[in-house]
Amino acid sequence: MISDHSVRVFFSMNNPQCYGVRATVDEDTTAIRITVFEGTLPGAPAECAALAANASLLLATHDPIGARSIIPG
Numbered sequence: 001m002i003s004d005h006s007v008r009v010f011f012s013m014n015n016p017q018c019y020g021v022r023a024t025v026d027e028d029t030t031a032i033r034i035t036v037f038e039g040t041l042p043g044a045p046a047e048c049a050a051l052a053a054n055a056s057l058l059l060a061t062h063d064p065i066g067a068r069s070i071i072p073g
Contacts, residue, residue, distance in 0.1 A: 004064040010056045013038055018048035023057050026073060032061060035073030 001007050013021055020041045026033040036057070 001065055001070075002058065004066075005061050006058060007032070007034070007061070007065065007070060008056050008058050009034055009036065010054070011036055012052045013055045014053070015048050015051050016053050016055070018044040021055065021057065023059055024073065025059050025061060027062055027068075029068070031069045031071055032065065033071055033073035034059060 009023065011021075013019060018041060019038055021036055021038050023034055023036045026035075
């Protein structure tokens with residue numbers, strides 16, 4: 001948790017020259033569910049070196065995080 005309305009998630013992803021990521025944040029009164037999606041970038045090379053890259057995203061919540069659980073979606 002970075003602040004009352006933001007959390008940073010860390011994950012591994014494929015080669016960032018070929019793949020991009022986005023995340024969704026779904027909230028209710030007891031939990032915040034974060035889902036990270038990875039997909040091929042438009043115009044990415046047909047062949048891409050396989051590698052694992054460490055990455056993170058800073059995500060905002062609508063309501064304060066408070067005592068809610070943060071769980072994978």
